[in-house]
Amino acid sequence: MKAHRRVRFAPRQMAAFEDAEICRDMLENVPVALCVVDLQKRIVFWSSGAERVTGHLRHEVLGHSCIAEPLLHCDQPGCEFCDEHCPVACAMKTSQAVDSSGFLRHKDGHEVPVRIRAVPVYNQHRSIIGALSTFEELQAGISRERGEGNASSPDYEDHVTGVASRAMMQAHLQAKLASLSPGNYSHWVFLVKVQGLAHFRASLGTEAASSLLRLMVRTVESCLWISDVVGRWSDDQFLLLVDGHREEGLEALRARIRRMLAAEGIEWWGERRSLPVLIVATAAESGDTVESIVQRLHKLLPGGSGCVPGDAGCAGGSAGS
Structure with a gap:
């Protein structure tokens, strides 16, 4: 088996990547959803991947606090991520990487199940100045992949919601x-x-x-x-x-x-x-x-009689709007 060679950059090549603007531009355009917050949990970085997953554009979230407008919450009743269970807070408090699951609030209002990974961010003096988190969709494309190949046909798809007819x-x-x-x-x-x-x-x-x-x-x-x-x-x-x-x-x-x-x-x-x-x-x-x-x-159903809407002899219409 041929051994993989490690890619090494010469000092001159590395110098080109030390420019802060170049690094920021690279991170902003990666497809992975990336978010960086400071110690006050103000969002200071928001990648294009984060825009795609959440629906929130960069200018809509930068400078905002994720405490005042929580984007994430866990899947346990009554447990909000913006408390001691927050993976970002845990990463900054413990200086350890944190891996968790939860739900992200999309701009459209629905919730997206995600895997959240948070790591502390250090300055040159090794002091924690914030945290970087990534969130990965757990069920991306569930609607797109459900069909049997002909689900896009009007006979097989509800025209309002896009689910099966x-x-x-x-x-x-x-x-x-x-x-x-x-x-x-x-x-x-x-x-x-x-x-x-x-x-x-x-x-x-x-x-x-x-x-x-x-x-x-x-x-x-x-x-x-x-x-x-x-x-x-x-x-x-x-x-x-x-x-x-x-x-x-x-x-x-x-x-x-x-x-x-x-x-x-x-x-x-x-x-x-x-x-x-x-x-x-x-x-x-x-x-x-x-x-x-x-x-x-x-x-x-409460007061149910077994009468099925849409069937002959039962009041109620079929899917229409």
């Missing part, structure tokens, strides 16, 4: 059910019902309702694996087809999705707008059909 979800469910054997509960199905959507749309308009639905979809997707499927089942309902082979239990996942959706909202004409949701779930069983699962989910 009702027809596509039926196909996914039928395929999963066909693979089940007796005693196999490896697939979970969730139903997310958005309450008050019709009134919200009538009061604020179609675009406001569509923006809120898109935000909700992205938030739900951030809770799921790339192999899971989200689809719009009716105007105010979404189905989630979830792989049950995970340490997190069905009820724990349901509670986490509900918690994250409860924290979401859109800014519309200067006010924060949101809607409550109902979430029910069931495990798919051998012998189930698409109809039996959907009826079971609707019976789990």
Whole structure:
């Protein structure tokens, strides 16, 4: 096996990289999301990768404090990153590199699951003057990779939210059910019902309702694996087809999705707008059909009768706006 040669720069070559502006320009243009804060947690550096992942442009965050406007928070209820658990604060306090997981607040309002790595930054006297952190998306491109190659077709994609259509979800469910054997509960199905959507749309308009639905979809997707499927089942309902082979239990996942959706909202004409949701779930069983699962989910809803919106004889429309 041929040995790899280490690349060495001559002193004259290295001198070209000692210019602070050149170094800053190189770091600002790397695709990795980089952020540097000072001891007061004011953002002093923000790379193009950070702009891409967060949606926040450089001029919008430089000089701002991540304490006053927290961009990151952890995935534990009631635990904000901007306290003693903050990886940036830990790196500066302990002089050690810190590796953690959490959620980043995107400019559009949804949360992005990320891996955060923070290291202390020293001056020439070896005194800590701040911290550098990187954040890497854990589920980048979940929506883009879900399809079966034809998901961009209008028949297979909901035109408002970009997730699978009702027809596509039926196909996914039928395929999963066909693979089940007796005693196999490896697939979970969730139903997310958005309450008050019709009134919200009538009061604020179609675009406001569509923006809120898109935000909700992205938030739900951030809770799921790339192999899971989200689809719009009716105007105010979404189905989630979830792989049950995970340490997190069905009820724990349901509670986490509900918690994250409860924290979401859109800014519309200067006010924060949101809607409550109902979430029910069931495990798919051998012998189930698409109809039996959907009826079971609707019976789990408060006052549920098993009547399925979009089906003949049941009030309610199909996905439309």
